[in-house]
Amino acid sequence: MQTLGYAAQSPDSPLAPFHFERRDLRPNDVAMEILYCGVCHSDLHTARNDWGGTVYPAVPGHEIVGRVTGVGPEVTRFKEGDLAAVGCLVDSCRTCDQCEKGEEQYCRTGLTGTYNARDRVDGSNTYGGYSKHIVVREEFVLTLPAGLDPAKAAPLLCAGITTYSPLRTWGVKAGSRVGVVGLGGLGHMAVKLAVAMGADVTVMSRSADKEADARELGAQHFLNTSDKAAMKAAGSSFDLIIDTVPVQHDLMPYVPLLDVDATLCLVGQLGPAPDLNTAPLVLSRKRIAGSLIGGIPETQEMLNFCAEKGVLPEVEMIRMDQINDAFDRMEKSDVRYRFVIDMSSL
Known part of the structure; x- marks a missing residue:
């Protein structure tokens, strides 16, 4: 699937439009059109290679809310049209003791991050939510409960x-x-x-x-x-x-x-x-x-808790082409308290 995102091409280059391919659906995959993506400090650190190890081009974004556009033949929990969410994880080994108890963030072989990680099947670099579409295996896609405003919920997936x-x-x-x-x-x-x-x-x-x-x-x-x-x-x-x-x-x-x-x-x-x-x-x-994020079961529990209690982050909505300004403002703590990109602006 051809899609469009925003990517950093080097540590000192601004994020800019980037055309790339999302993979064809595997049997257990869910395809989503991304509606909103939160902006995390980790996105900034990765784009600028502050932690080392960034593979360029890098498409950040791991606070994702979207709508399902297609599912593989083995998918049972989602159907086209559903609202869904993706956080910091898109895969793990699924067999170690940590994964088996729903703590995939502590996978013994290492988690597969939503961006700047190695796909466990084909070895390609993962690209995140600063894009129009994403494809993720079903086990790492979350249900967005009724009552959570999709435009504000994205930062729940990390923050x-x-x-x-x-x-x-x-x-x-x-x-x-x-x-x-x-x-x-x-x-x-x-x-x-x-x-x-x-x-x-x-x-x-x-x-x-x-x-x-x-x-x-x-x-x-x-x-x-x-x-x-x-x-x-x-x-x-x-x-x-x-x-x-x-x-x-x-x-x-x-x-x-x-x-x-x-x-x-x-x-x-x-x-x-x-x-x-x-x-x-x-x-x-x-x-x-x-403490590092949470596993998939705990993340779903958190989303359900927030829906029940009416807990949502305080957000400032931005366009995709404002991301570089948002990074600059985030470094100065000039945001109350989380940027969210309206992906319809891409």
């Missing part, structure tokens, strides 16, 4: 599941004390989801001007991390802190805020961290952990 998964992993429920560090694309979803679970939510930021936004999103409290007295008073008062900051930063100011058996979970920054003092971890049985 939503990235924050939902640690909230579920560490058992957040009514009355849980949850802190959220950073109030960007990930952070604002962590706040909305934790509030919907009934948690007592505190947003943590060095910027006092974030307080109004935090409360508007539903957070009950705001902690200015530049205020030493306030930080001291907040000692041992959290069951879970989700750290969404995407750049290297000092983790130690947050450790005293954890109660015994509590967890600081990193979902934003990849790479080395400054030196850690392990004493408070040992003496109070505190944990610093990480």
Whole structure:
């Protein structure tokens, strides 16, 4: 299938129109016309080869909502005309212990990403959602529940599941004390989801001007991390802190805020961290952990939860030809809180 997308041709070139072929339907494939695609920091990092390993041309995009246009003969869960969604995964080995328990993101042989990954069947490079069409095996296509606005739901496929998964992993429920560090694309979803679970939510930021936004999103409290007295008073008062900051930063100011058996979970920054003092971890049985998106079953659970609770991201809709400006603005944190591309503009 001939299609059109936007691709980076090199680390320093702007994204531009790119014609390419989507594969013919395999027996278990679902073909979709993409209606909306969210813009993630990972898209920017991949386009610019910030993490190394980008294969060019690169078509980013892994927050995808679309309409089914065709299915292979073995597909049973989707039919033409259905609304459907695709997130960060399009394949895995499907046979290891992690895949068998629905944790495909931790596949022992490595997940197959929606873009900049190697197709497990033909070895070709995968191209993402900054395009008119996509073809994905049925097991990695998600149902978009009734009640979720397709124009706003796309960021749930990455920002939503990235924050939902640690909230579920560490058992957040009514009355849980949850802190959220950073109030960007990930952070604002962590706040909305934790509030919907009934948690007592505190947003943590060095910027006092974030307080109004935090409360508007539903957070009950705001902690200015530049205020030493306030930080001291907040000692041992959290069951879970989700750290969404995407750049290297000092983790130690947050450790005293954890109660015994509590967890600081990193979902934003990849790479080395400054030196850690392990004493408070040992003496109070505190944990610093990480979490990567979620598996397909948990992602569907998250979509169903958001439909039931009326949880949607705050989005700014853009045209496809505005993507380079959007990347520039995203680097400056000039978005509240997630860009979504209206793919009818392509």
